[in-house]
Amino acid sequence: MQPAKSDSSAHPQPDPLFDQHIDRSRSNSIKWQKYQGRDVLPMWVADSDFKVPQAITDALHSHVDHGIFGYGSAPIALTELIVERMQRLYQWHIEPEWIVYLPGLVCGINLAVRSVCGEEQGVACPSPIYPPFRSSAKLAKRPLSKLPVLLDDQRWLMSLDEKALLPDTRLLLFCNPLNPGGTVYRRDELDAVANFAKQQDLIVCSDEIHCDLLLEPDCQHIPFASLNEDAAQRSITLIAPSKTFNIAGLGASMAIIPNPTLRREFVRAKAGIVPDVNVLAYTAAQAAYEHGQPWLDRQLAYLKQNKATVEQAINSMPYLTLHPIEGTYLAWIDATALPVPSPFKFFEQAGVGLSPGADFGNPGFVRLNFACRHQTLLDALGRMEKAVTTLQQEEMAKQ
Structure with missing residues (x-):
């Protein structure tokens, strides 16, 4: 070879x-x-x-040429693009107020752990998995349960074994498409995860940052929260244009949280610690979703x-x-x-x-x-x- x-x-x-x-x-x-x-x-x-x-570069040049970089907020046009995108690509209707903007997806994982889990409540995640999943529990000093990722007909899938959960586990960190492994979950597989979460009364933080990067024609991304109302109400969905359009260094990510109580606690955990998204990141994200x-x-x-x-x-x-x-x-x-x-x-x-x-x-x-x-x-x-x-x-x- x-x-x-x-x-x-x-x-x-x-x-x-x-x-x-x-x-x-x-x-x-x-x-x-x-x-x-x-x-x-x-x-x-x-x-x-x-x-x-080029549209991202042009938008950034336009903003830089303006010459002022004061405090900013999420552009209404960007929020509208995200709402429209979720509906068009996934038939998932979301409300603008469900979106919480973040300067990166990893902080969203850590905020999910700290906003959902009390001091004695645990986190579960696939294993092997993207390292910040594992470190988020350690940094927050929360117990971690590992759900083995196993081969099933040449595809890596997270096992759904309640025996692997430590007592009082509250949060499931999920990843679709799976990193590592590259699995794109089918609807029946997502339904199984949703049923598992319901039976074990788990909140699901679903990292879907690679959702635009599907490489097989028979694969379709299905947001976990779009499965049914119960899944939506126990979900925190993390998305970003960063991997898709190679703008990770700019830092613009989003958490979509339909449940108002979960959203309120998430925002409360963020307050005073996690900075707002910078204005150039908003500019790049809007150009990416609008023209990319x-x-x-x-x-x-x-x-x-x-x-x-x-x-x-x-x-x-x-x-x-x-x-x-x-x-x-x-x-x-x-x-x-x-x-x-x-x-x-x-x-x-x-x-x-x-x-x-x-x-x-x-x-x-x-x-x-x-x-x-x-x-x-x-x-x-x-x-x-x-x-x-x-x-x-x-x-x-x-x-």
Whole structure:
């Protein structure tokens, strides 16, 4: 397997909009600064290497040219765009007052824990899962129950086992599409989560930040809160344009909370601690939702090509397995068969900087971000292939 020499006749040519080389090494990017001065390709933290839609850049330039950056509030037009978007894409009717604006999604996870759970009440979340899920309970000093994420017909799904819940668990942190794993939950699977939450009397904080990044034609994002009225009343839905349009550094996220009591407690936990969204972030979010769809369509096509490349390449390598990715731009690679103490360190030494599976709850895995230039991806896969093939040859020589 030689990923760097793929047959161009078998694959469409990458979109030049996303295939351009952009040097991020001196752009205050934590992704690229981590390995500055080292020959390591950064394929870890979940931001993409793609320039944002021109409409976002133009809107920001217009705001900057105005020259004043005082206090601001959420633009009415942005709220209207979100309400319209939820109805158009998901047939989910939301009211404007349900939206609570946040300067990031991670603070929303932490606010959910602190506003829902009393001092002795616990949090449940999938495992493995995006690290802030786990740390939010620890930071708030709340007990944490882990619901194992298991393979079910090549798809990663959270187990719904009440025996895994610690006593007096109050909040379920849910993630759809799943990070890591890339599963996009079907309606019957979401119904099962909703029934589980109802039976156990759990509030559900649903992280849906990757909802726009669906990579399989038969996948459809269904907001948890849109399932039925009971699900809506026990829900906190977190969304953002940040992953979709690569504007995470600007910081504009939203919590959608239909239940007025939950919303009031959430806002109370936020008061005086979590700052308001800055005016440039509002500007970028509005431009993204208003004008970004053509760019998003092209990005999705590009990501689908990269996904196909990753799946084919990884599953052709010794020791490694990658199950189909339905959503996100993150590949959750099973390296448990790799005969090394740390797959993360092994690949880092080979020149590929991945996210360590230990941060998510499974040290035998690594996570690869494929939202990058196609050639960068091929280079990274080539380094990985060389490393595992060399290791395999060394292991065979010992026998």
